[in-house]
Amino acid sequence: MLKVATDFFYLTGFDEPEATLVLESNSSSRGYKYTLFVPPKDTHEALWAGECTGVEGAVSIFGADEAHSNTSLSSFLPSLLRSDHVYASPPPLPSPSRSSQPFHPRLPRKRSSLLKLFNATSDSFGDKDPPHLLIAAALAGEKAQPLEKEVQRLRAVKSPNELARMQLAADISSEGHAKVMRFAEPEKSEAQLAAVFEYHCAMNGADRPAYVPVVASGANALVIHYTHNNCLIEHNDLILIDAGCEHSHYAADITRTFPANGKFTPAQRDLYEAVLNAQKECVRRCRIEDGISLNELHRASCSMLTEELRQIGFRLSPGDLERKLYPHFLSHHLGSDLHDCPSTDRSSPLVNGNVVTIEPGIYVPFDNSFPSAFHGIGIRIEDEVAITPNGPLILSSKAPKEIDDVERACQGEN
Template identity: 50%
Template sequence: MASLGTRGCGLRALATEAGNAQDLKPSNYGQPLFPSHPHLVRPHELTPGIPADEYERRRRALMDSLPSDSVVALVAAPVKYMSGSSSYKFRQASDFWYLTGFEEPESAVILEKVSDSRGYRMTLFSSGKDSAKEKWDGARTSFEDVLAIFKADDALPIHAFPSQLKSLASVYSNVYIDLPNASSKRSPRTARSLLRYLSPSAQSRSEYESVVDSLSIPRRQPLAPLIAKLRSIKSECEQRVMRSAADVSGHAFAKTMRFTQPGVSESAIAAHFEYLCSLSGSQRLAYVPVVASGPNALIIHYTSNNQVVQDGELILMDAGCEYNGYASDITRTYPASGSFTSAQRDLYTAVLTAQKALIGQCTEVASLSLHELHRHSCELLRVELNQLGFRLHTGDLERVLYPHFLSHPIGIDLHESANSDRGEQLKAGMVITIEPGIYVPPVPQFPKSFHNMGIRIEDEVLVGKEHPIILSIAAPKEIVDVEGACQGLLGLQQY
């Protein structure tokens, strides 16, 4: 199977690797850049693993896809609070980060389509330098560095964004903008929410009203579907970052299998996995992990992780880190005691056989969609279960034993599927998950030896022209490797 090299992107194996240059402390910038973080970012990169010119190509591709007389506006993610004034660790809005690489809150960008050689004009809005705030919250990038490093044509304070947006909305025929939280049923899909989201106290009521009026126009177009189309095909550099994210998670899986034993809590297993990922440079987990022991595995999204592992149980662990802006997503099922029982081995083999067959179909030449792959997964699992003595009736598989979908796109977001089409044929460069599972409730119509077993096996797969590449190859999956990891036979320490 093909492998991913490191040519052209300069991606380090680990984010904790020491650089030759001396780190600049404290940093002068609002995010890791080469002068302050040479152990993370190389000279030609804007963010770890992604060169500055790739962000330029992304913006150019977007603007080239738009009609003339178009303007694009995006805003950064808001700071989210856990309780009172205690905030969560900030994570940038995915589409905003994809186009700019800018990681500071209280920022926005406007791209105007023009006829010069670059094809667009970029104005980046941010907080700029403020020594009083930086005393408490750390450095922010200066407007001069926004121009020089992020290649903006103009750098303005964030409070200027509403008036600039209002002015440009009246000039351009096509205004591409997404309202914050537009996919949430709880949030009003209004232009007013955009402005309140940006700077609720910065503008007068009358100015808010005038900007709202300028955006409430028929020519306003959604932006997210256009960016989703670009994000669906991963560049070579993105593929390498995603392989590194999967490697970090995969190695953490192998060591966590060794760590697990009867009597340990599910929460300790989750904490061990997160610790190992952080040690390897992960900035955060990509999602709340599932660590489901025994019958808890029948709960598809079990995240309580608050019970104790018993001898003889299976552990279904669905977990993945976020590494340099890209998510990973892996599920493995393994025996707490280190060895599968006969029944556990049989059901595991059934799921694994189907999963490997499905991965083999993740190619462009196969001309399959996610919907078609899911139908194939149902057919394969039905055959495997019938061989194990299941007598399946209509609805038993899809409604009870295998109630979830097979796959989803993955990238900067764990589920890059809000604007994707499951009926679209797979193309080379897409990254998807393949995750069949069987969850057997303790009811008479299913063989008793499999009652209360939940088994899911999930890999990240890079779709190729003729051959798929499994990005999550570092996570043990074959029975001999899973048992070897659990028993410490692979030469891996648990820490």
């Protein structure tokens, strides 16, 4: 699966490897100079891996003020390191070409020592290991500030254009969920359901799956990250599918749970409603004016689920919910990465432009402290929610969620 460095992509729109972006503040009208260091065109590489954009394209297509071959980055290093305010984000470091060991340089604190280190070690890199990786690592030394947090602060607030891309990824994926509900029936396999989802997404314009889907029938749903997807579906199974596609580098992340044979049993229906009620109430609370944070929403989801479960006959001891029945967090940011902007503080209020998942779940183990009718049932309902001045906007609203809609989708025509 193609994995782009998403911070780099966010700042440049450039998705080829071995490239470096330098932004230097200046007095121009836009306030900075934008320089790209990219792999130069190479006929041998082009034969095996395809054409790259090259230095000229970095300017004409990607709008850089200046572009250079990535092999020349080392000559720019001294002036970059002279600046007092440096924010840097190192790429993962490669192993030096002749060693199979991972490479973890210990970085000295002083700029001058960093330069010495760079000069001393860059010779040991072969042509295939351009020294700019080491430079980036050096820039991320203790005196430089980490760039990651700053970029993620920007990335957590989606532009209208980003929201449109995310809506598209969510629409394609939501329809994929509905298709799988229609396709699923006892005797079919989890792998077939995964294939139907991915086929539908690809046929409707998705670039690729955003992640390996969870297709969990019956008690497999108790395994939160179940991805074996190799069991046959049985008659009274619920099926939990956590799947989303990627479109133009933006991910969808949606979970639905539905009955294999098209009809919830009474116990399945009771538990589904319990999770659904909590899920919908959490979505409703995603309002800017309340200044609510993900931590607060998570705590609210715990008390809602506790109350819902009591009403259907659970007697919960302290800690049962969080430790045994609902062991994961309610939400995460979503964007170019599935777990977008992980450095965002979960205790800060949601703001206009955030996109978060709301995904409570209940997974009842075969444990006699819980009513036996619910043993082996796992349910999660996950929507993507954009925070807007008009309230929460559910991007994944085309994926059937209400009990009647789910049963209708399951029983509909293929």
